[in-house]
Amino acid sequence: MRATLRWAHADFRAHRGEALSVVLASAGIIASLLLAGALFSYAANPWQRIFNQSHGAHIWLHTRAGADADALAGLDGVAALSGPYRTAATTVEAHGARAGVTLRAAATAPPETGRPLVTSGGWLTRPEAGTRTRTRTGTDAGAGTGAVVLEASVARALWAEPGDTVRVTGPDGAPHALRVSGIAEVAEPRYHPGGASGIGWVLDADLDEIAHGATGQSVGLRLADPDDTDFIVQRAVTVLGADRVAQVTKWQQARAEAGGDDRLLGQVFAVFGLGALLAAALAAAGAIGARVRGQLRDIAILKAVGFTPGQVARGFLVQHLAFALLGVTLGTTAIALLGARIPGRIGEAAAVWQDLPGHTGLMIGVPCGAVLLIAAATGLSAWRAGRVPPVPVARAALPSAAPMTALSRRALGMRVPPALVLGWRAAFPRRGRTLVPVARLALPLVLITVALVAWSTLDQFRSRPAQMGLPAALTVRTEQPAGAADAELEKVLAAVPDVAEVHPGAEVAALVPGQTGTITLRGLGTAGSPYPSTVVEGRPLEGPDEAVAGQGLLDLLGVRVGAWVRMTVEGRPQILHLVGRSIEPESGGRVITTTLDALRERDPALRPDFHALVLHKGADPRAVSAALATAAGGTLEVRETPNPADRLEPARAVIAALIAVLALIGLTELLTLISTGVRDRGRDLLALKAIGLTPRQIGSVIVTAAGLTALASAVVGTVLGVLSGSWLVDAQGASSGIGAGIARFPSAPVLSVVVAGAVLGAVLAALVPATRTARRRLADSLSDTL
Incomplete structure (x- = not known):
């Protein structure tokens, strides 16, 4: 054990730069995971965050004057x-x-x-x-x-x-x-x-x-x-007098009301959290494995002088566990002390996080889990190190890159820049050695693209609500009794500027078959002018007794598009043919929509309860609302159609911060891949310098290889991210009752920025090692052949 410790200490002194990089990588990964945990808690617990920040009251008593x-x-x-x-x-x-x-x-x-x-x-x-x-x-x-x-x-x-x-x-x-x-x-x-x-x-x-x-x-x-x-409420009412207390509001009521938002945001960010943890795990394992592979010559010499495989394995475990503990301690301490000082929403989340539930558990669990993960990765790498043969020249006997192909030779003959050809050869040497780095670097980019899909979907609710199940921007109710004035009211509403369509509507509660639950039956529009529901499966309304339903209603009844549904409304049956599935943001999707004429077949005396107004493209709902109030002389109650994006607005800033955290994890992975590639291709670079390539060309090869690897990872990551992100958003929409079909892809310029950013980051990260390698003399590189 003493010899193992002495070798570990000597190895640390000889490779201080590599040790520092492992420590910093561990610290960066831990800091990223803790910031991600802070962001998840910040977004998924909006009520708790507000309660803690405002030093909220648990009970509100509303009393009469004089209490x-x-x-x-x-x-x-x-x-x-x-x-x-x-x-x-x-x-x-x-x-x-x-x-x-x-x-x-x-x-x-x-x-x-x-x-x-x-x-x-x-x-x-x-x-x-x-x-x-x-x-x-x-x-x-x-x-x-x-x-x-x-x-x-x-x-x-x-x-x-x-x-x-x-x-x-x-x-x-x-x-x-x-x-x-x-x-x-x-x-x-x-x-x-x-x-x-x-x-x-x-x-x-x-x-x-x-x-x-x-x-x-x-x-x-x-x-x-x-x-x-509950006990304090009883005592408070006794002190004030029951006749003086008009209403009591408890903190559980407010939290339960915001529970739907918590659940929705929690499910969305739980996926990001697991993905970020996996990406961080791969980055940590890659950094440790890269350092072990870089010391194969030293390990072989140790085996030659008498070190057993167990001693070699223990030496690496002792070293890297010490590095992991140091890195984890630095990362955790930095977030605990300086996290709140980070500008923007990340710093705000870190400041609030310490007062939110689960803070202590995450601050302890994430570092401990990271240490165990690093220990497992180190154990695997140490086991591989113990199996290294005690023959130093064995490494030199193995080819470090794929042989020059006929296409590469032809490209060089056509005067294609050598840096591009050799960089391509270095980036994609062999199938197995190409897939691993591309896959590792693609994972953070997949998660970033998934976050952009969620962002684009939220933007669609804002910019194009008609495509997301919200064609009507305003709902108008009148204080005048319904009757002969309905037609006149519709004319008044239609005459207001920027009002494109006016659809009379009524909503009634209906009992589902078996009378085990209540759903919302909505009559909206007429047979001649049906309401433009956003139908994503089946077809819109065309004939009598036809209806479209939300995903929540289809799941509740266990039916599919094309079925006939019998329900009971005020003791009388209503039979409708479901011809389509619509995106339905209200009432958990448990809504069935038909025409007002279809409801009048059951109740001829039915009159509109409200009017849904579809506005012209680009119209301002506020300006139209003010114009309606003026036109009707203040007798109208105008409401804006509720938008699910209002509930998910906190997610927008958190998604942006999450992208920054994932980018940090990706940068750590990228630096590891670049340093590993430079070290593994040391003999190739020596040969290139020996045959006459200039230092600038040598550096260009390294930079080109890093850029091409990042380009391949970015293309794979964005494609997989778009597909998996749309599936995730649609699955979440289906589970919440809104329905699948709401996912929207990021625009081509946005995806291009992601790809370009990954390539640019790889190029910038490769500049320093490329410059350092290009300036090395031949004598400095002879040890790489052993």
């Missing part, structure tokens, strides 16, 4: 209070949309507990006397216009942005103008049309002007132990 909320601070188990805040129930209107909002009176400084996280604009400030506010459209909002901060889901429903002016109607019915100063996120239940009201924050003076004393009260309780929620 002694300050007494709750003395309850055992209550760590902090948020508020109490005076509140008022109001209606907020903007761009033709309307939403119920509970305004809270707040100070100019956000609270410490239950703090709204301002994502756009700024917090409330007290206006200077005599100032006037000017809106983004250039109209004067008037003197004394107050400010409001809207919760993000309310702002999306109203299309409100910082700088807009909204109309607020208080309990007395009087309108007031407020300027939107900011958009904020909170760890509380989101706003839903027809459901819970949204949240807004205003200054005390503004709330007094709007509510005139008709206010309630809200207070948030942050608990020392979240598991005591």
Whole structure:
């Protein structure tokens, strides 16, 4: 053992550069994996992230005015209070949309507990006397216009942005103008049309002007132990009095509401996580294997002087385990101390990660798993090292590259640059030696392309919603009773600029066969003008009693396109022929869509509940919404069609950061491949220099070989990434009920940038070793022949 340790120490002193590269590669891989874990936790736990960042309250009590909320601070188990805040129930209107909002009176400084996280604009400030506010459209909002901060889901429903002016109607019915100063996120239940009201924050003076004393009260309780929620709620209600508590909101409700987003994002990023782990494993194994192969001559000499195979294997294990522990420690320490200082979303994710669930487990599990992985890779390489024969010249007797082919000789005869011909020969020597490096380098590029497919799919939901199951941009409901005015309303809607089509619609709840579940039956459009559903399987509606259904409904009923479905609506049967499968983003895909005329066959008195508006290409839904409000005299309730991309918006920035992490892993793999190739082709380069190639040509051979290897890997990686990415996105769409057929390929320029970036990175990474190798003298390279 002593001899083994002495040899390991001597080997380390003789190959400090190689040892440093292994340590840095291990540190880089660990840092990449930890950053990937931080990004996954950041994206897949949006509610938990917001709760931790805002120091959120576990319980929100909404009481009547006069309740002694300050007494709750003395309850055992209550760590902090948020508020109490005076509140008022109001209606907020903007761009033709309307939403119920509970305004809270707040100070100019956000609270410490239950703090709204301002994502756009700024917090409330007290206006200077005599100032006037000017809106983004250039109209004067008037003197004394107050400010409001809207919760993000309310702002999306109203299309409100910082700088807009909204109309607020208080309990007395009087309108007031407020300027939107900011958009904020909170760890509380989101706003839903027809459901819970949204949240807004205003200054005390503004709330007094709007509510005139008709206010309630809200207070948030942050608990020392979240598991005591139910018990604390009982005690709080007892302290305040049951007659004074109007509503109680628990943190479990808000988390459960965001659970669908967590599951969807978690599934998507779990795939990326496994792929990144595999890529990192191959990179670590490659770096260790390359170093072992580079010391075959030293190993042979050790065997010749009496070292046993076991001693050689133990020496490599001791060395590389020490390198692995050092690299893992450096990578983990760097992320723990400096991760939060990385600019952009990666640094933000690293800063928030330490407060998210699973942080400790990943910070311990990832490094330990990496050490075990490196130990396994080292053990395999050490076992191979122990089998090296004690004959130093055996390495020189083996050809290091493929023989010159007739095509290569013909190319040289045609005066093709020698660097290109010899670089091709070095990049693709033999089938087995070509596939391994190409496959290893292609794996990170496959994952990068898969991420780009997910990005392109999200962009399609934004830029071309009609192709993703969202032809109608707006949904209009009227406060007037339906009846003879339906035709007149349709004429008013169709006359608004940028409105291309108006489709009357109605939705009813229907019982599936066996009456074991409820689905949504939607009548939309007429027989003469059917709704343009996005049909990806089968055909659109053409005749009576025909319908299209989402993937979730087909899975629920266990039927396929072409089947006849009998359902029960209000006690009467409705039989429809499923002629197509549509992309259906709403209700988990458990929606069947037919024409309004088909529903009227069952109920002739059925009238439209709403109208779906299809806009001209390039039309601004906000401008159309405002025009609708003006044309109808404020009697319409206009809603924007919900877009799944809103729920997945956090994934966009995380995908971009993930691409950067995968690029780092790919760069580590690339550096290993280049250094291995230069060392393995040392005798070839010596021969080329001996026959008269200049140093510049020698360096060009190395750079060309690296570029061609990267080019082959990039082409293979992008092709496989596009295919696997489209399959993954479609499979996720099918499992979520939206349905397959939503995946979109990245554009050709984007894929070209990926390929060009890989080749350019390989060329730049090969410049330093190429320059160093080209400057070596013949005498310096004689040892490579042994």
